[in-house]
Amino acid sequence: MGNTEKLAEAFRLFDEANSYDPNTEITGGQTYPKEVLYALRMTETLDAFAPDASEALQLTARCQHICRWEIPRDQYEMNREGYLRWRQELKKFHAAKAKEILEEVGYDQETIGQVEFLLLKKQLKRNEETQTLEDVVCLVFLKHYFEPFAEKHEEAKLVDILQKTWRKMSEKGQQTALKLPFSKTAHALVTKAVSG
Known part of the structure; x- marks a missing residue:
């Protein structure tokens, strides 16, 4: 499987996982699972903002919120501390979900590691790809x-x-x-x- 096919397959599996989102959003007269629509918007925005983005960054943008509804905000205290803890748990959760799918598609550990690095938002303001991802978000x-x-x-x-x-x-x-x-x-x- 070449890189283009791998990327398409990873996108398909990310979108399939997000298709179970019980929350929906209507745009252009069409109803989408909320996180599917978010993922499509992330890819569209990255393509316009950084058309030469690496494969790892393209993968990360598409799975940035993967299965987010599984960890609801109201499971944590409704204050700043609770919010920050929720965000940290989500990053780890998204990274684990993405890793599972990328391994299934057959990505190498280096690419998977880079996607995890980006999903955890490491070195914001210092790492160019982390910053590009944050700009797109x-x-x-x-x-x-x-x-x-x-x-x-x-x-x-x-x-x-x-x-x-x-x-x-x-x-x-x-x-x-x-x-x-x-x-x-x-x-x-x-x-x-x-x-x-």
Whole structure:
């Protein structure tokens, strides 16, 4: 099996695992399992943002949230400490799930290790691929999830979240984010957060 076939097979198995997500989202008149749609958006955004991304980075983007619903947020305390613990557990969980599928497809240990490294978000701001992945995560959030999220929260919280998101991004990521087709309201919030 060549690299192209392996990549396609890994994508198929990642999407199949995510197809069991009981949460759904409608876009373009079509209903998707939530994590399948998220994975497709990650791949689409990575392809546009970093068309020369390595195979390991392409794999990581596609399985970034694999089976996320299996570890619900409400299993942890609803405070910052609980949130951080939940995020750490999710990273390990995603890495283990991805490893299982990549071994099944026949990937070598070096590639699997690189995907695990990226899923654990190691060396953010220091490792170019980890940073590219984080930029893509932030761009997907800003483009597809920020506005629905903004409808449910007050401005101070939104500005704080936008500022934290901005700090995680590279300059290239930030410049790309500024070109996203925000609504007037969202654009005003982004501008306020960035200038603040």
